[in-house]
Structure formats: C-alpha cells, structure tokens
Amino acid sequence: MALSDLHIQHLYWRAGFGITRNDLQSIRKKSVDKHVDHLFNQSEYKPLKYNLSQFEVDRKELSKEERKALRKEANQTMIKLNLHWMEHMVATEGVLREKMALFFHDHFAVRLKNPVVCLELLNIIRKHSIGNFGDMLLEISQSPAMIIFLNNQQNKKSHPNENFAREVMELFTLGRDNGYTENDIKEAARAFTGWTIDKQFKFRFNPRVHDTGGKTILGRSGNFKGEDVIQILLEQKQTARYLCEKLLEFLLGVPAEKEDIERCADLLFQNNYDLSVLLRSIFTSDTFYDERYVGAKIKSPTDLLVGLNRQVPIDYKDPKVILQIQRRLNQVLFFPPNVAGWNRGQGWIDSSTLLFRMKLPSLVLNFGVIEWQPDETLSEEMIARLNNQQERLQKRTEKKIQAYPNWERCEKNFAGSSENLDTFLLQTNPVAIDIQSDDDLKTRIIKIMSTPEYQLC
Known part of the structure; x- marks a missing residue:
C-alpha cells in the first residue's frame, strides 16, 4: 500500500x-x-562523541579553586552537549533513533551537571532506543547517572535508600499505583543495595553493603539482587x-x-x-x-526547533541562543523539570509559550520581522516611517539573535514545487493566511510557520 x-x-x-x-x-x-x-x-547506531578528557581527574587531588573551576567548566560543557545533540538531530539521516531517544530521554529523566555521566546515559538510550527495552532498562539502572541522580550509592543494608526502587516501579516500568505496594518498594530497595560507582564514575557492585537476606517482591520470594528485580519487573x-x-x-x-x-x-x-x-x-x-491522529500532536519544543531547522538551514553565530529558545519553550535537553520528565502534549502550550512559538519563525528566519504590504491609503511619509521602524527593529533583533538562514539551500529544496506551501508545511487543513501574490518564498514560509496550525504535526 x-x-x-x-x-x-x-x-x-x-x-x-x-x-x-x-x-x-x-x-x-x-x-x-x-x-x-x-x-x-538509516538509523544505525553510532555513539555521540564529545571530548571530555578535561574531567578525567581525581577531584580529591584538586584545590578548592580548581574544583570550583572544574564545576564551572562542567556547567558550560552541559550546554555544549545540549547543542551538540540538537545539531546532530538537525543533520542526521537516522531520525528514528533520535526521535525514540528523545522519548526515552524523557522516560528516564535525569538532571545532573556532570557531562561525563550524562553523555554516557544519552548514548545508552540512543543505543537501545529502537532495540530491546529490557537491555536498556538494566543498563540505565546501572548507569552512574541514574545511580547518582536517585542516590543509590547511599543505598546500603544498614540504611536502605528507596529512591531508585520507587522510581523504577512508578516511572520506568509499572506506572504509579499499578500492582505494587510500599512493601514491594522496601524489599526491592534491599535488593539494590551495593549498586554504586567508583572514582572513575563506573558502575561497581559492593558486596559488603549488599543485603543478602531473603526478599519478597511482587509475590516472588528469594535472595534477590538488583538484576533479579529488573527481571521480575520485565516479567510483569x-x-x-x-x-x-x-x-x-x-x-x-x-x-x-x-x-x-x-x-x-x-x-x-x-x-x-x-x-x-x-x-x-x-x-x-x-x-x-487514522484521521483522528494526523495533525493532532502538539510539537514538542525540540520537534519545533529541529523541524524548522531541517526545512530552512540556520547558522547561529552564538549557538547558545538555541538554549535560550529552549528555556522560553520549556524544554531544555538534559534538564527535565523533575524525575517524571516534562509535561507533554497540552503541557507545552500556555499563553506565553504559544505567542513565542508563533513569533519564533520570524525571530530566527527574519530577525524578528514579518514582511508587510503597505496599505495603499497610507501616505508616502507614513509608509517611509513604518519602513524605517521595521529596519531599526530588524537591526536590533539581528544583533541579539544572530541567526542566519540559508535561503539559497531552502529555495533549491522548493524549486519547481507544484503543491501549495501551506499544504506541505501544515499537517492540518490549510488555513486562511494573508499571502500576497507577489510574496517571495521566504515571506510565504515565515507566514505559514507563524500560524497556530504549524504548532501541530
């Protein structure tokens, strides 16, 4: 078909x-x-690489000032990792792997300022995102990022910490209040004792702090370890x-x-x-x-940014502008709001974000200016004044955004197009858009992308 x-x-x-x-x-x-x-x-796995050799140091040997400088560099590197993944999503042919990685980046939400473990976690997710969920669940559960984020290095037989055991059931596998009890969480936490990391941020099992006693989890009894709990959850x-x-x-x-x-x-x-x-x-x-689902999804901020950039290639003189846009749209990669991830769907939209979304195409494609056609009834003096205001606004926005679209590549992509632009760019029924017969391609694209309907896919 x-x-x-x-x-x-x-x-x-x-x-x-x-x-x-x-x-x-x-x-x-x-x-x-x-x-x-x-x-x-097209979605063959290749690890996303970034040079993080500057963090391969023993922090205990550093002075207070050196540790402070390293933390500052780690914060900056997290921003660079964010932009690096965004750039990869824009350029890659392997879109399915990245789209599913985006889903699991939210499902296994972690928020840390440690670029080494965050990049490792992202690559675990990317490796398994169209592979085996069970393999991904185990590898993520043993990843330094997850162990640090949910405090499992503090989970010892003398003082069990239930954070990871709770979230692995509530958020990663069974769902909230779906067939497990508080006692199941307590027993699972005992099984996860001893899962920790070493000085090089590698997973390590410490048998000295592992609870070797019998446990009963989801109706199963035995001398379970963490791997056994993961398997029991997968069998549900x-x-x-x-x-x-x-x-x-x-x-x-x-x-x-x-x-x-x-x-x-x-x-x-x-x-x-x-x-x-x-x-x-x-x-x-x-x-x-089914027609119920076509054009029914609100684009996530990442969908919106990456999709726009794949249609019209954009060079940002200062790529950190992308981070500011992510913040305005409420989705900063690597920084979910909490362990439950982002509020999806309708959660992406409020009065502030919708207005910014609709303004975004003109901001990054035309320095904040939407082309206008002067009213014939206006005087020449008034038209000149309005044009002058547009020019000043464009210069101010250009200085701030510094985004440079490659319209030549875009025009080649649309050369000889027989279908209407709105039919191609919108997944919903085309709307009444004020497109003039003499509008150029750039103006038409910006006008269409500035509609509420472009927020859907």
Whole structure:
C-alpha cells in the first residue's frame, strides 16, 4: 500500500522531525513497509562523541579553586552537549533513533551537571532506543547517572535508600499505583543495595553493603539482587502495558484507545520487549494513519526547533541562543523539570509559550520581522516611517539573535514545487493566511510557520 503525501509526512513527523520536499518527492511511490524499512536502515547506531578528557581527574587531588573551576567548566560543557545533540538531530539521516531517544530521554529523566555521566546515559538510550527495552532498562539502572541522580550509592543494608526502587516501579516500568505496594518498594530497595560507582564514575557492585537476606517482591520470594528485580519487573505484563500507553500517546499525539494499548502490550511482551517489532507494527497499522491522529500532536519544543531547522538551514553565530529558545519553550535537553520528565502534549502550550512559538519563525528566519504590504491609503511619509521602524527593529533583533538562514539551500529544496506551501508545511487543513501574490518564498514560509496550525504535526 502506497502512502499519500499527507501520510508520508505524518510518518516522518512522528518517527522523526519532518521531511523535506525533495526527500518527499524521491520516496513518494514506496509502500508503507518500504518507508518503515528506510527509517530503520538509516538509523544505525553510532555513539555521540564529545571530548571530555578535561574531567578525567581525581577531584580529591584538586584545590578548592580548581574544583570550583572544574564545576564551572562542567556547567558550560552541559550546554555544549545540549547543542551538540540538537545539531546532530538537525543533520542526521537516522531520525528514528533520535526521535525514540528523545522519548526515552524523557522516560528516564535525569538532571545532573556532570557531562561525563550524562553523555554516557544519552548514548545508552540512543543505543537501545529502537532495540530491546529490557537491555536498556538494566543498563540505565546501572548507569552512574541514574545511580547518582536517585542516590543509590547511599543505598546500603544498614540504611536502605528507596529512591531508585520507587522510581523504577512508578516511572520506568509499572506506572504509579499499578500492582505494587510500599512493601514491594522496601524489599526491592534491599535488593539494590551495593549498586554504586567508583572514582572513575563506573558502575561497581559492593558486596559488603549488599543485603543478602531473603526478599519478597511482587509475590516472588528469594535472595534477590538488583538484576533479579529488573527481571521480575520485565516479567510483569503491566510493564509492557505501561510502556505502550506512554509510547502510543507520544506517537499518536493523544491518549490511545485501550484495545490499541492492549494489542501493542501483547506484541511487546510476546517479543521479549523488542522495540523494533513494536514500532514496525505501529507504523504499518491502519490505526496510526487514522484521521483522528494526523495533525493532532502538539510539537514538542525540540520537534519545533529541529523541524524548522531541517526545512530552512540556520547558522547561529552564538549557538547558545538555541538554549535560550529552549528555556522560553520549556524544554531544555538534559534538564527535565523533575524525575517524571516534562509535561507533554497540552503541557507545552500556555499563553506565553504559544505567542513565542508563533513569533519564533520570524525571530530566527527574519530577525524578528514579518514582511508587510503597505496599505495603499497610507501616505508616502507614513509608509517611509513604518519602513524605517521595521529596519531599526530588524537591526536590533539581528544583533541579539544572530541567526542566519540559508535561503539559497531552502529555495533549491522548493524549486519547481507544484503543491501549495501551506499544504506541505501544515499537517492540518490549510488555513486562511494573508499571502500576497507577489510574496517571495521566504515571506510565504515565515507566514505559514507563524500560524497556530504549524504548532501541530
């Protein structure tokens, strides 16, 4: 079955960050299976690399001033990692892996100012994001980032710390109040005692502080260790159900029907948590392309920024501007608001963020200026005055934003386009936009991207 242009764009927005017009033209006649194969074939895993050798030091040997300087550099490096991942999402062909990594970056939310362990965690997520959820769960649970963030290095048989045990059930596997008790958390915490890290920020099991006594967890009794708890959680059908409920809402844009959640949970559970099997099934299903879901998802701030930059290549003289934009839109990568992650869907939008979202295309594509057509009834003096105000505003915004779009590349991408721009750029029904017959491509794109409808995909 060949997909319509609208459905191809739907697939590439939900499994990636949109599609360019040239790419759309080149793959129009492929079947849905071929499209999905292409997404997987392009998403080979390669670790995201960044030079962090300056942090390979024994902090105990540093002076107070040196430790202070190192902390400051760590803070700056976290910003650089943020921008590095954003740039990778804009440039990569492997969009499916990055889009799913974005989902699990939120699912396994960690907030630290340690670039070494944060980059390691991101690469664990990226490695497994379209692979096996069970493997990802265990490796993340033993990652230094998660151990530090949820204080499991403080979890000892003499003084158990329940933070990680609670979150692994409540947020990562079963879901809040779904089949576990406070006693299950206490017993699981005992099993996780001894999971810690060494001076080089590597996972280490310390048997001296591990509780070797018998434990009863979710109706199972034994002398369990942390790995056993992870396996017990994976053996609960509720884990597959909870994950599918979150994943379907992420991919569909709205909460899924119960029967669709159950069908996906059965498939994931029967295939030992193989995410590739689940994703292929979702992307090739009739349900995924139902009109209820097309154009029904509010773009996350990352979707919005990356998608815009993939359509119109932008060079930021000071890339930290991207960080400021993320802050205004309420999604700073590597810095979720809490362990539960970001408020998704409608949570992205309030009166402040919506106005900024609609202004964003003119800010980064035209220095904050939306081209205007003078009213014929205005005097020449008034038109000159308004033009002068526009020029001053443009210069002030240019100095602040310093974003330089590559309109030449963009125009090549849209050269010879027969379809209307609004039909291509919007996933909803085209709206009445004040586009003049003599508007150039740049003006038309900015006007369309500045609509409320462009916030949806």
